[in-house]
Structure formats: structure tokens, C-alpha cells
Amino acid sequence: MSTRNDPTIPKLGVRSTRQRAAVVNVLRDLDAFASAKTIHEELTRRNYRVGLTTVYRTLQSLADIEAVDVLNMASGETRYRHCDTDEHHHHLVCTDCGKTEEIEGGPVEAWAQQAAQAHGFKLTAHTAEVFGLCSDCAPRHSAS
Incomplete structure (x- = not known):
């Protein structure tokens, strides 16, 4: 079942914006933890106009409401993944x-x-x- 461009994306939180929905769509399509930079590159590839700073802020706010899984790598890099379960x-x-x-x-x-x-x-x-x-x-x- 594809979740791409699903307008009823759960876990968007209170601030449901076009940029936030785009970040969540990318996260849902990836099968791995991804860095903010990787997510931003994928958004750019899909012709979404979302700045890297907005991606970082969106990921942090999604992490704050536990809508994404967060993995802190030994290198210090933080990676994010859409939660499949609550x-x-x-x-x-x-x-x-x-x-x-x-x-x-x-x-x-x-x-x-x-x-x-x-x-x-x-x-x-x-x-x-x-x-x-x-x-x-x-x-x-x-x-x-």
C-alpha cells in the first residue's frame, strides 16, 4: 500500500503545512534512517521548495511529538525515520x-x-x- 502524497498523513502534529507534509511524505517513502541533508536532497529531487533549515526544524518538531524515530549515530549525525507504529x-x-x-x-x-x-x-x-x-x-x- 503506497502512502505517497497521502493528504491524510497521520502524525503531522498541530502545524500542518505544505513543507511539513512534504517532509513526512519523503520519510514515509524511505526504508531507512536518513539525515536531514539526505531528506532535503530528496525533497529537491522531487521539486519541493523546502529549505534545509526548514527540514531541520520540521524534523525536530516531529521528533518532539514522537512522530518520527530518531537515531543518534556514533559520528554525531542524527538520522530520522517515519514511525510505523505508535x-x-x-x-x-x-x-x-x-x-x-x-x-x-x-x-x-x-x-x-x-x-x-x-x-x-x-x-x-x-x-x-x-x-x-x-x-x-x-x-x-x-x-x-
């Missing part, structure tokens, strides 16, 4: 092509709660992302 989840991310699968936390949830309690913390949030090579990229790396 439920708490984690991600399996290919380190080569960026393909991303949403996964349940399983034992991570209990571990986070136990670790917080053991150190006198009240758990308010946690993130856990799993990195590896997807089935398309793994064969290229095993040959090297």
Missing part, C-alpha cells in the same frame, strides 16, 4: 545500506527496568538499536 520499539539497522526493521525490545525492556532500579533510578526512557548487515549486504562483506 508502540514502543527498537530498530535493527544495516550498517551498509541503512535498511531498517522495527523490532520489539523483548528482554531489553526488563533489563532496562532492573538496571535502573539497581542504581536507584526511576526509568523514564531508553533506546536500544541493533546494528548489523541485512541479507542483501552480508554476502558482499563475507567475500572480502
Whole structure:
């Protein structure tokens, strides 16, 4: 089911603008976490006139209302992805092509709660992302 140019895009938040809808459309079409720069380049390729600063502001406001998943890379770069679910989840991310699968936390949830309690913390949030090579990229790396 395609979500391209869907006028009833959920999670736009209070400020539903043409630029915001364009950013969300691009995010929905991508199958990976993407940087603001990559999203801006895709908007430009699609002939949307949205400035890079607007893309950054839009992504931040979408992150604030938890309408996008946010991945902070070790390099310091922040990447964004459209949420497929409203439920708490984690991600399996290919380190080569960026393909991303949403996964349940399983034992991570209990571990986070136990670790917080053991150190006198009240758990308010946690993130856990799993990195590896997807089935398309793994064969290229095993040959090297």
C-alpha cells in the first residue's frame, strides 16, 4: 500500500503545512534512517521548495511529538525515520545500506527496568538499536 502524497498523513502534529507534509511524505517513502541533508536532497529531487533549515526544524518538531524515530549515530549525525507504529520499539539497522526493521525490545525492556532500579533510578526512557548487515549486504562483506 503506497502512502505517497497521502493528504491524510497521520502524525503531522498541530502545524500542518505544505513543507511539513512534504517532509513526512519523503520519510514515509524511505526504508531507512536518513539525515536531514539526505531528506532535503530528496525533497529537491522531487521539486519541493523546502529549505534545509526548514527540514531541520520540521524534523525536530516531529521528533518532539514522537512522530518520527530518531537515531543518534556514533559520528554525531542524527538520522530520522517515519514511525510505523505508535508502540514502543527498537530498530535493527544495516550498517551498509541503512535498511531498517522495527523490532520489539523483548528482554531489553526488563533489563532496562532492573538496571535502573539497581542504581536507584526511576526509568523514564531508553533506546536500544541493533546494528548489523541485512541479507542483501552480508554476502558482499563475507567475500572480502
